[in-house]
Amino acid sequence: MTIAPAVPEVDYAASIVAIAARHDRTAFAALFSHFAPRVKTYLLRLGASPSLAEELAQETMLTVWRKAALYDPARAGASTWIFTIARNLRLDSARSDKRRKALGDTLEAPDPEPEPDAILAADQRETRLRAAVVELPPEQAEVIRHAFFQDKAHAQISADLGIPLGTVKSRLRLAINRLRQAMGDLTLGDLK
Amino acid sequence: MTIRHHPHELHLARLASGLLDPALALVVQAHIDRCPGCEADIEVLTATGGVLLEDLPPAQLGDEALARALARIDTPEMAQPPLPPMRRHRIAGGIWYRPLYHGRDGARAYELNVPAGRQMPEHRHSGQEWVCVLHGSFVDRTGHYAEGDFVECGEELEHGPRADPDQDCLCLIASTGPMRMRRLIPRAFQLFLQL
Numbered sequence: 209m210t211i212a213p214a215v216p217e218v219d220y221a222a223s224i225v226a227i228a229a230r231h232d233r234t235a236f237a238a239l240f241s242h243f244a245p246r247v248k249t250y251l252l253r254l255g256a257s258p259s260l261a262e263e264l265a266q267e268t269m270l271t272v273w274r275k276a277a278l279y280d281p282a283r284a285g286a287s288t289w290i291f292t293i294a295r296n297l298r299l300d301s302a303r304s305d306k307r308r309k310a311l312g313d314t315l316e317a318p319d320p321e322p323e324p325d326a327i328l329a330a331d332q333r334e335t336r337l338r339a340a341v342v343e344l345p346p347e348q349a350e351v352i353r354h355a356f357f358q359d360k361a362h363a364q365i366s367a368d369l370g371i372p373l374g375t376v377k378s379r380l381r382l383a384i385n386r387l388r389q390a391m392g393d394l395t396l397g398d399l400k
Numbered sequence: 401m402t403i404r405h406h407p408h409e410l411h412l413a414r415l416a417s418g419l420l421d422p423a424l425a426l427v428v429q430a431h432i433d434r435c436p437g438c439e440a441d442i443e444v445l446t447a448t449g450g451v452l453l454e455d456l457p458p459a460q461l462g463d464e465a466l467a468r469a470l471a472r473i474d475t476p477e478m479a480q481p482p483l484p485p486m487r488r489h490r491i492a493g494g495i496w497y498r499p500l501y502h503g504r505d506g507a508r509a510y511e512l513n514v515p516a517g518r519q520m521p522e523h524r525h526s527g528q529e530w531v532c533v534l535h536g537s538f539v540d541r542t543g544h545y546a547e548g549d550f551v552e553c554g555e556e557l558e559h560g561p562r563a564d565p566d567q568d569c570l571c572l573i574a575s576t577g578p579m580r581m582r583r584l585i586p587r588a589f590q591l592f593l594q595l
């Protein structure tokens with residue numbers, strides 16, 4: 209697997225907004241076709257069984273439908289928002305009881321009327337991040353790849369890469385700082 | 401308030417990517433809620449997760465997956481009943497805990513309150529134990545920890561943390577295995593540890 213994220217051609221953020229505005233089923237179908245299979249892959253990579261991954265992919269997309277009004281295009285791109293939903297559902301599924309709220313309900317309400325400028329800025333930030341991920345130096349990209357989407361112990365990552373754990377951490381730190389720079393940290397801080 | 405002890409980068413990446421055990425994730429999240437630097441790291445790592453999600457090869461979905469989803473979106477969502485508040489359990493000498501999470505794999509997270517100046521019995525851990533100080537401060541053989549600090553106690557560590565004398569110390573603790581006591585301890589502690 210190489211890190212070469214394709215720039216999405218469809219405006220998926222607009223699709224989520226369309227669901228919120230007018231329960232647009234066509235927009236939902238477009239989102240589903242693109243994201244549900246990728247969310248399932250993600251959940252499989254986290255170690256979910258195929259049936260659990262299928263069910264959680266369904267639940268992720270149902271949550272997109274139900275919580276579309278909470279999506280704030282000025283805050284996050286569509287893929288980041290959907291990724292967050294899938295991740296939180298996965299965390300919830302590991303609970304032995306039904307106390308699902310503590311981890312799962314972390315979706316925040318958006319600003320009432322996001323300014324077009326803010327949406328544009330969020331869009332540009334995401335584009336810059338995408339470019340920065342692609343342009344990471346190979347040794348940093350490798351560490352990101354191993355830290356994400358592969359359920360490995362720290363020692364295993366270090367062994368697989370053939371570098372000490374301290375080097376894994378310092379390369380990860382370099383990568384994080386680079387990506388923070390690309391997104392523009394000040395803007396990130398303002399969003400909180 | 402200056403936070404001096406942070407979770408390292410791999411923990412942050414595992415939290416952002418959803419790989420961290422949920423009990424441990426609660427503790428890292430408690431630190432992040434108090435630490436703007438780590439919060440900014442998590443934000444950018446989560447956005448990176450979104451970028452990488454786009455790049456994952458699509459999996460084969462079950463038959464009629466979209467049709468099933470479209471059928472389900474018309475079904476109103478079941479309202480979840482409000483959660484009963486978790487109860488505090490007294491242990492001994494003013495020490496109490498409040499369970500917050502219990503995983504299928506036995507990992508658990510709980511709040512533990514130790515009164516000012518009191519010490520926990522010496523113990524070690526059979527798995528990971530991660531701590532975030534929510535209020536007050538404590539000291540053990542590895543150092544001094546104050547509000548917001550993140551502490552990782554390895555399996556080899558044997559310690560008896562003591563709350564500082566000026567105020568109670570409240571911690572959020574996650575453990576992936578039971579504690580082991582060094583010597584005989586009061587029955588109240590045994591019950592706590594067997595949870």
Ligand SMILES: [Zn+2]
Pocket residue numbers: 403405406407431432435437438439
């Ligand atoms: Zn921190």
